[in-house]
Amino acid sequence: MSSKTVLIVDDESSIREMIAVALEMADYRVLEAENAQTGHAMALDHKPDLVLLDWMMPGTSGIELARRLKREEATAEMPIILLTAKGEEDNKIQGLEAGADDYITKPFSPRELVARLKAVLRRATPAGVEESVEVEGLKLDPASHRVTSHGSALEIGPTEYRLLQFFMTHQERAYTRSQLLDQVWGGNVYVEERTVDVHIRRLRKSLGETHQHLVQTVRGTGYRFSTRE
Amino acid sequence: MSSKTVLIVDDESSIREMIAVALEMADYRVLEAENAQTGHAMALDHKPDLVLLDWMMPGTSGIELARRLKREEATAEMPIILLTAKGEEDNKIQGLEAGADDYITKPFSPRELVARLKAVLRRATPAGVEESVEVEGLKLDPASHRVTSHGSALEIGPTEYRLLQFFMTHQERAYTRSQLLDQVWGGNVYVEERTVDVHIRRLRKSLGETHQHLVQTVRGTGYRFSTRE
DNA sequence: GCCGGCCGTGACAGAACCGTGACGATTACA
DNA sequence: TGTAATCGTCACGGTTCTGTCACGGCCGGC
Numbered sequence: 363m364s365s366k367t368v369l370i371v372d373d374e375s376s377i378r379e380m381i382a383v384a385l386e387m388a389d390y391r392v393l394e395a396e397n398a399q400t401g402h403a404m405a406l407d408h409k410p411d412l413v414l415l416d417w418m419m420p421g422t423s424g425i426e427l428a429r430r431l432k433r434e435e436a437t438a439e440m441p442i443i444l445l446t447a448k449g450e451e452d453n454k455i456q457g458l459e460a461g462a463d464d465y466i467t468k469p470f471s472p473r474e475l476v477a478r479l480k481a482v483l484r485r486a487t488p489a490g491v492e493e494s495v496e497v498e499g500l501k502l503d504p505a506s507h508r509v510t511s512h513g514s515a516l517e518i519g520p521t522e523y524r525l526l527q528f529f530m531t532h533q534e535r536a537y538t539r540s541q542l543l544d545q546v547w548g549g550n551v552y553v554e555e556r557t558v559d560v561h562i563r564r565l566r567k568s569l570g571e572t573h574q575h576l577v578q579t580v581r582g583t584g585y586r587f588s589t590r591e
Numbered sequence: 592m593s594s595k596t597v598l599i600v601d602d603e604s605s606i607r608e609m610i611a612v613a614l615e616m617a618d619y620r621v622l623e624a625e626n627a628q629t630g631h632a633m634a635l636d637h638k639p640d641l642v643l644l645d646w647m648m649p650g651t652s653g654i655e656l657a658r659r660l661k662r663e664e665a666t667a668e669m670p671i672i673l674l675t676a677k678g679e680e681d682n683k684i685q686g687l688e689a690g691a692d693d694y695i696t697k698p699f700s701p702r703e704l705v706a707r708l709k710a711v712l713r714r715a716t717p718a719g720v721e722e723s724v725e726v727e728g729l730k731l732d733p734a735s736h737r738v739t740s741h742g743s744a745l746e747i748g749p750t751e752y753r754l755l756q757f758f759m760t761h762q763e764r765a766y767t768r769s770q771l772l773d774q775v776w777g778g779n780v781y782v783e784e785r786t787v788d789v790h791i792r793r794l795r796k797s798l799g800e801t802h803q804h805l806v807q808t809v810r811g812t813g814y815r816f817s818t819r820e
Numbered sequence: 821g822c823c824g825g826c827c828g829t830g831a832c833a834g835a836a837c838c839g840t841g842a843c844g845a846t847t848a849c850a
Numbered sequence: 851t852g853t854a855a856t857c858g859t860c861a862c863g864g865t866t867c868t869g870t871c872a873c874g875g876c877c878g879g880c
Contacts, residue, residue, distance in 0.1 A: 465700060477781040480769065482702075506817065507765035507809050515820045519867060520811030521836095556827090559871050563828065564867095581826070582879075748856060785838090786858055792839065793856095808868075810837070 365573065366483060367391040367408065371401035371427065372416035372445065381414065384472030387480075402430065405437050412483055415462070417446040428462050430492055441482045445470075460490030495530040497589060500573045502530050521546070522565040529587035538584040558585075563581075592783060595712060596620040598639035600630035600656065601674065602648045610643065613701030614708075618743040627651030631659065634666050644691070656690050670711050674699075706777040724759040728817060729802045731759050740801055750775070751794040758806065758816035767813040787814075 368390050372378045375396065382392045393408055395401035398421060405413060413431065415424040424444060431437040445461045456529060463482045492504035499512040502523075509526065519525065524546050537545070539555040547553055556560045562585055566574040578586045597619050601607045604625065611621045611738060622637055624630035627650060635640060642660065646652040670692040676715040692711045695704060723732035728741040731752075738745045738755065747755065753775050767772070768784040776782060791814055795803040807815045 464702060474781055477783075479775075481781070494859090504765045506815060507812055521868075522812075553868095554870065559827065560829085560869075566828095579827070703875085750857075782857095783859065786840065789840085789858075795839095808838070 365389045365391055365548075366411040367393060368412050368414060368479070369393045369395065369401065369404055369408065369410035370414045371398065371424065372393045372414070373397060373419045374416075377445075379415070380472065381475065384476060388476045396448055398424070398427040401427060405431060405440065409436075410440070410580075412441045412443065412478075412479060414443050414445060425462075455481060470545070483563060495527075496528060497576065498532070498573065500530075500569070500576070502527055513569065514570055516570070518568045519564065521561055522568055525561055525565055526569075532590070533587050536580040536583050536586040542584065595640035596622060596637065597635065597641050598622040598624065598630065598633055599643045599710070600624045600627065600648070600653065601643070601645035602626060603645075606645070606674075609701065610704065610717065613705060616701075617705045627653070627656040630656060634660060639669070639707060641670045641672065643672050643708075646673055654691075665739065672708060674709060706780075724756075726759060726762070726805065727778060727802065729759075729798070729805065731756055738797075740799065744755060745797055745799070747797045748793065750790050750796055750806045754790055754794055755798075756812075762816050762818070765812050765815040771813065 368385055370378050370381050370385075370392060371394075373382075378394050380395070382394060385392050393404055393410060395404050396536050398419060400413070401413075404410075415428055417424040420476065428442050429445065431440060431442060441463045443464045443466060445466055445468060447468050464478055466478060494501060494503035494505065495504075501510045502508075503510075504527070507521065507523070509518050509571050525542070528542070528546050532545075541560040543551070545551055562577060562579075566577050569577065576587055576589065578588055580586050595612055599607050599610055599614075599621060600623075602625050607623050607625070611623060614621050622639055624633050627648060630642075630644070633639075644657055646653040648751075657671050657673065660669060660671065672693045672695060673691040674695055674697060692705050695707060710743055723730060723734065725731075730739045731737075732739070733756065736752070738747050738752065754771070757771070757775050759773075769785040771787050772780065772782060772784065791806060791808075795806050798806065805816055805818060807817055807820075809815050
């Protein structure tokens with residue numbers, strides 16, 4: 363579950379700070395810019411998953427930046443949430459016409475912010491239609507989030523599920539513990555490499571006698587999922 | 592999933608335009624009329640699945656048109672959403688009495704509009720289009736808005752009903768709390784994810800011993816409705 | 821056959837996750 | 851206008867999952 367990156371563009375550092383704290387607590391990566399120019403540059407540079415834009419800023423205004431971002435190919439798909447001071451309700455339509463995806467009126471609670479931000483991200487990321495995979499009667503179906511062995515359900519924990527999913531979509535190739543941590547646990551976590559071994563063990567146990575030969579140890583390297591020997 | 596047709600009746604072309612864009616992005620077909628007369632004609636002519644009506648218009652007002660549409664056989668089943676300027680909250684009751692299915696205050700975000708429009712379509716689709724669903728003696732009948740277990744009625748709240756309906760029409764698939772909030776609550780609401788858990792609980796309680804195994808927890812992910820396992 | 825490194829395995833404590841009852845607020849209804 | 855129903859949130863507790871460790875077996879090289 364790789365965390366998303368959010369770019370905050372606001373001239374008041376105290377506001378930026380508040381938002382940043384709230385977002386970091388909700389496990390988002392945060393970038394900050396204090397004016398439209400640097401904001402624009404950072405949007406191009408870091409490709410954040412979402413941009414939080416203050417309406418009123420010295421120099422180029424938020425809405426102007428919003429228009430610019432929507433106009434450019436590289437950033438057009440980037441969801442934008444506009445922040446505005448209370449009592450400027452009329453701007454709402456103007457803001458949304460500029461291409462903003464949502465519009466939050468100050469003052470707002472951090473929780474509201476996070477909730478609306480989630481909603482916007484949810485919409486912006488269409489659920490990937492993942493295909494189910496089957497190998498020797500072992501079937502993993504992402505839609506129902508189920509693993510079956512010749513039709514009967516297997517008990518399997520969340521991490522084992524992800525591990526198996528990764529393996530089944532990347533068969534016949536050896537991965538180091540480090541690579542598996544990256545791919546299955548998600549990059550920026552600090553976890554002992556030996557932990558992989560433990561989950562491999564648990565996965566094998568879940569797979570049972572029938573299928574555990576599919577998860578193979580590559581001594582000195584890591585593990586591999588393969589139907590061949 | 593053939594896309595639905597929405598008729599917009601508003602005298603301001605900029606508003607019509609904004610709404611049209613939003614709806615087209617959400618994959619609806621859009622018809623526009625700039626006054627009640629042509630709106631009325633188009634409603635009869637094209638039989639849209641829903642009508643968006645501005646309250647204040649020169650000549651015949653939106654609410655008047657709403658009443659007329661509800662009075663005539665051919666258009667009585669047609670869901671209507673009224674649009675009104677802010678600060679005219681009092682009209683709400685009047686509007687709903689006239690037969691409108693929902694009531695949106697300007698300014699509104701396209702997102703909000705689409706969400707509420709979906710909600711209205713979901714619950715107000717003319718009888719006959721929505722089939723009743725039955726699974727293991729548990730039957731949900733949209734026409735009578737009733738849930739029965741082997742013939743005897745079940746007590747079930749509005750939200751639980753919608754939740755169950757969604758589940759029964761989307762079986763064998765796991766949904767995250769976030770997705771359920773989108774689908775059942777409507778995308779623009781700001782509600783804690785754990786709230787889903789509580790309603791799942793209430794739904795299970797309503798279903799009773801007999802059927803609660805159908806609502807399954809997918810640990811680490813969300814919930815699923817399934818007859819298997 | 822000996823040895824060092826590598827890996828399987830069981831145990832464990834802390835964290836994460838989910839079910840559940842309760843509560844205040846709002847809404848619907850009589 | 852009062853009463854009931856429903857909603858969203860919270861806090862508590864049980865259960866499951868996770869990451870780590872330690873022990874010991876296994877393997878390969880010499």
